[in-house]
Amino acid sequence: MTAPDVPIGHADGLSPVRVALLGCGVVGTEVVRLLTTQAEDLAARSGAPLEIVGIAVRDVDAPRDPIVGRHLLTDDAEALVDRADVVVEVMGGVEPARTLLLRALERGAAVVTANKALLGADGPTLYGAADAAGADLYFEAAVAGAIPLVRPVRESLAGDRITRVLGIVNGTTNYVLDQMTTTGLSLDDALARAQELGYAEADPTADVEGHDAAAKAAILASLAFHTRVSVDDVHCEGIMSVTADDVAWARESGHVVKLLAIAERSNGGVVVRVHPALVPEDHPLASVRGAFNAVFVEAEAAGELMFYGRGAGGLPTASAVLGDLVTVARHRVRGGKGPVESRYAELPVRSIGAATTRYQVRLRVVDRPGVLAQVSTVFAEHRVSIETVRQAASNPDPTHADLLVVTHAATDDSLRATVAAVGELPVVEQVLSVLRVEGV
Amino acid sequence: MTAPDVPIGHADGLSPVRVALLGCGVVGTEVVRLLTTQAEDLAARSGAPLEIVGIAVRDVDAPRDPIVGRHLLTDDAEALVDRADVVVEVMGGVEPARTLLLRALERGAAVVTANKALLGADGPTLYGAADAAGADLYFEAAVAGAIPLVRPVRESLAGDRITRVLGIVNGTTNYVLDQMTTTGLSLDDALARAQELGYAEADPTADVEGHDAAAKAAILASLAFHTRVSVDDVHCEGIMSVTADDVAWARESGHVVKLLAIAERSNGGVVVRVHPALVPEDHPLASVRGAFNAVFVEAEAAGELMFYGRGAGGLPTASAVLGDLVTVARHRVRGGKGPVESRYAELPVRSIGAATTRYQVRLRVVDRPGVLAQVSTVFAEHRVSIETVRQAASNPDPTHADLLVVTHAATDDSLRATVAAVGELPVVEQVLSVLRVEGV
Numbered sequence: 001m002t003a004p005d006v007p008i009g010h011a012d013g014l015s016p017v018r019v020a021l022l023g024c025g026v027v028g029t030e031v032v033r034l035l036t037t038q039a040e041d042l043a044a045r046s047g048a049p050l051e052i053v054g055i056a057v058r059d060v061d062a063p064r065d066p067i068v069g070r071h072l073l074t075d076d077a078e079a080l081v082d083r084a085d086v087v088v089e090v091m092g093g094v095e096p097a098r099t100l101l102l103r104a105l106e107r108g109a110a111v112v113t114a115n116k117a118l119l120g121a122d123g124p125t126l127y128g129a130a131d132a133a134g135a136d137l138y139f140e141a142a143v144a145g146a147i148p149l150v151r152p153v154r155e156s157l158a159g160d161r162i163t164r165v166l167g168i169v170n171g172t173t174n175y176v177l178d179q180m181t182t183t184g185l186s187l188d189d190a191l192a193r194a195q196e197l198g199y200a201e202a203d204p205t206a207d208v209e210g211h212d213a214a215a216k217a218a219i220l221a222s223l224a225f226h227t228r229v230s231v232d233d234v235h236c237e238g239i240m241s242v243t244a245d246d247v248a249w250a251r252e253s254g255h256v257v258k259l260l261a262i263a264e265r266s267n268g269g270v271v272v273r274v275h276p277a278l279v280p281e282d283h284p285l286a287s288v289r290g291a292f293n294a295v296f297v298e299a300e301a302a303g304e305l306m307f308y309g310r311g312a313g314g315l316p317t318a319s320a321v322l323g324d325l326v327t328v329a330r331h332r333v334r335g336g337k338g339p340v341e342s343r344y345a346e347l348p349v350r351s352i353g354a355a356t357t358r359y360q361v362r363l364r365v366v367d368r369p370g371v372l373a374q375v376s377t378v379f380a381e382h383r384v385s386i387e388t389v390r391q392a393a394s395n396p397d398p399t400h401a402d403l404l405v406v407t408h409a410a411t412d413d414s415l416r417a418t419v420a421a422v423g424e425l426p427v428v429e430q431v432l433s434v435l436r437v438e439g440v
Numbered sequence: 441m442t443a444p445d446v447p448i449g450h451a452d453g454l455s456p457v458r459v460a461l462l463g464c465g466v467v468g469t470e471v472v473r474l475l476t477t478q479a480e481d482l483a484a485r486s487g488a489p490l491e492i493v494g495i496a497v498r499d500v501d502a503p504r505d506p507i508v509g510r511h512l513l514t515d516d517a518e519a520l521v522d523r524a525d526v527v528v529e530v531m532g533g534v535e536p537a538r539t540l541l542l543r544a545l546e547r548g549a550a551v552v553t554a555n556k557a558l559l560g561a562d563g564p565t566l567y568g569a570a571d572a573a574g575a576d577l578y579f580e581a582a583v584a585g586a587i588p589l590v591r592p593v594r595e596s597l598a599g600d601r602i603t604r605v606l607g608i609v610n611g612t613t614n615y616v617l618d619q620m621t622t623t624g625l626s627l628d629d630a631l632a633r634a635q636e637l638g639y640a641e642a643d644p645t646a647d648v649e650g651h652d653a654a655a656k657a658a659i660l661a662s663l664a665f666h667t668r669v670s671v672d673d674v675h676c677e678g679i680m681s682v683t684a685d686d687v688a689w690a691r692e693s694g695h696v697v698k699l700l701a702i703a704e705r706s707n708g709g710v711v712v713r714v715h716p717a718l719v720p721e722d723h724p725l726a727s728v729r730g731a732f733n734a735v736f737v738e739a740e741a742a743g744e745l746m747f748y749g750r751g752a753g754g755l756p757t758a759s760a761v762l763g764d765l766v767t768v769a770r771h772r773v774r775g776g777k778g779p780v781e782s783r784y785a786e787l788p789v790r791s792i793g794a795a796t797t798r799y800q801v802r803l804r805v806v807d808r809p810g811v812l813a814q815v816s817t818v819f820a821e822h823r824v825s826i827e828t829v830r831q832a833a834s835n836p837d838p839t840h841a842d843l844l845v846v847t848h849a850a851t852d853d854s855l856r857a858t859v860a861a862v863g864e865l866p867v868v869e870q871v872l873s874v875l876r877v878e879g880v
Contacts, residue, residue, distance in 0.1 A: 159759060301756060
């Protein structure tokens with residue numbers, strides 16, 4: 001049964017704004033708590049009371065925090081959407097969230113969502129539906145949790161030209177890499193510890209393989225460059241190949257290993273990538289610890305900006321949801337709407353091969369005179385300039401040597417070709433690792 | 441002669457939004473440059489072209505950057521205001537800026553201002569005029585230059601409860617203290633160097649005495665706590681009393697000296713203060729170098745957030761102005777308006793005596809047994825708990841000793857009374873310095 005369609009109109013400042021909540025997990029419960037405990041403040045800021053008209057859940061009878069009133073629960077999400085002014089979606093996943101939010105936008109209801117998977121996969125469809133309906137679509141909580149990032153990028157920097165976005169946007173992998181750096185643990189052991197402490201899920205695939213960071217990178221790139229970018233356009237490497245050795249060598253050369261999400265202009269196009277990278281120890285991103293997130297934004301006029309805070313967690317994410325909710329409620333009461341996701345630029349999205357970066361390559365070579373000359377020649381033939389070469393101080397096996405080569409900036413394509421060619425040299429026994437160097 | 445009053449209406453997306461610029465110094469020139477060079481992007485984001493209808497300057501014949509079209513210049517600011525949809529004020533100072541902006545708001549024109557002196561001194565009058573007229577008043581550039589801070593605080597965190605704002609908001613003093621820390625220079629020498637390099641003005645009073653930081657603190661406090669705070673409510677101590685010795689002792693105890701602007705809830709009220717303080721070396725604010733600014737915001741749900749970037753300079757400030765300009769132009773074209781400066785909370789503003797903080801006190805005492813006991817007793821009598829006491833390792837004069845006392849948290853009133861009483865002790869020859877410790 002579908003509830004009767006309730007018209008959406010401007011509230012008069014006395015009638016409440018009708019809020020439908022889709023999903024009631026950790027974030028949803030905190031949203032309910034804030035809506036309940038801060039009701040007076042939120043009404044003052046919105047211009048009208050915010051009333052929860054219902055909460056759509058899969059299982060109405062599941063045990064819940066007592067703050068969630070049982071009478072509000074329903075398993076008929078469509079009917080709930082049809083009687084709301086604002087739909088707050090914190091259920092996650094692509095479906096049924098997409099269908100429900102499109103239904104809400106088509107009715108002209110405002111949407112606030114924390115759903116990075118959905119926006120990363122199919123953001124443009126939602127942005128388009130919001131534009132077509134003249135409805136608000138806000139999603140601060142979908143990128144970097146509580147950190148105000150979406151709003152600064154799409155509003156504060158609207159008069160500037162963003163050239164690069166570079167950040168740590170996944171707390172789980174940052175915690176794991178941090179543990180490896182400070183304790184020397186292997187990746188498996190650090191991940192196990194993160195799971196014990198609840199910083200990583202039982203199935204950590206989305207985090208450690210970089211998919212979560214890639215979704216956020218796609219959303220940020222769309223906003224920063226006014227271009228349609230989906231998660232499928234993002235070059236994505238996770239942290240599973242990072243070894244304790246990589247971390248130790250990084251430290252020796254004054255770096256830390258971080259999983260970075262990078263979106264940047266390149267030759268009239270845009271490159272978006274997620275991969276582990278070496279960051280200099282004195283770079284502000286290097287000191288971002290544990291479950292914190294931080295995003296660097298470089299703009300032509302503003303210069304370097306950094307945004308730092310908690311990237312996940314029920315309460316921080318709920319804070320971001322509520323900030324958006326107050327804004328769309330205010331629009332409902334006083335008129336107006338938020339920025340349109342203008343994709344007028346539509347820059348071509350290029351593959352990572354076009355990105356300009358630097359490599360740190362570790363090679364195990366035969367320890368005999370002339371090896372360095374042979375290796376250097378291959379780099380020179382590919383027009384990749386070497387910044388430093390260093391040999392490991394101690395080596396258990398005297399017939400081999402470990403070389404650490406750091407390059408100057410070149411395209412990822414030429415760096416990759418260089419490493420492939422170096423690996424073919426008879427004197428090179430093994431390419432031990434290849435890591436990009438960023439933030440210099 | 442006054443130009444005929446031009447009605448203010450919604451643009452249709454084709455007619456340009458008429459922009460009047462008040463002032464054409466370093467920031468104004470960069471605003472003109474961005475409006476000229478980024479015209480197409482700005483029109484796409486605003487929904488209509490942005491047209492400079494005039495630039496009010498004191499001296500029309502003064503030499504200027506060629507980007508500033510001479511035909512746009514006028515010395516009749518009032519007439520210019522009367523034919524604009526949006527007034528961008530980058531002239532600075534309280535008058536005539538206040539009169540002109542009130543005139544603009546009363547007409548219903550939107551205002552974008554970078555004027556921290558005016559907002560710090562008399563923000564509430566302007567916020568009130570904007571509310572009464574239903575006009576937009578935006579001022580991102582007035583606090584921390586290019587760093588998006590005003591918008592996150594008044595919009596992104598609208599669903600949260602901010603408990604504390606703590607930041608480095610003056611680049612000149614940060615540069616001077618940074619030089620003292622890294623080179624051991626005296627304050628006078630560091631200041632002279634800053635002046636040589638153009639980081640400090642010939643008359644640095646507003647910076648070194650903390651007035652500039654106090655104006656920004658007042659603006660931030662008003663926003664964060666929905667309360668009327670003017671610069672006169674801000675307890676303000678500058679950096680002139682900071683010595684090379686203070687900086688050296690700070691380093692020895694793992695701290696750096698920073699000029700902080702702090703606004704926080706305290707006993708149902710608000711305390712706003714600007715003073716030099718010791719910040720632990722591993723606090724993110726400690727590594728904010730040179731002319732950069734950074735602001736920590738603590739909110740109940742969001743947790744700790746930090747915003748970092750260039751706090752001054754023509755181009756970064758112009759970026760912030762343009763971001764606001766795009767938003768108010770979009771409201772003009774598509775309807776809507778920004779958040780109202782709701783001061784519904786109107787918390788009492790308390791003096792610094794009510795603030796809870798920690799002190800680091802350096803004392804020169806007579807070097808004889810029992811001195812420490814006497815000093816400790818005075819602290820205990822005032823119910824101020826001591827965290828550590830340390831004696832200087834080397835002392836040229838064996839009859840004296842230098843003690844460093846660090847307290848636990850207490851009210852500023854009781855800490856001050858304690859220090860006064862300690863100074864009265866016959867065994868205490870001199871209270872060498874008193875610095876607050878923050879960020880712990």
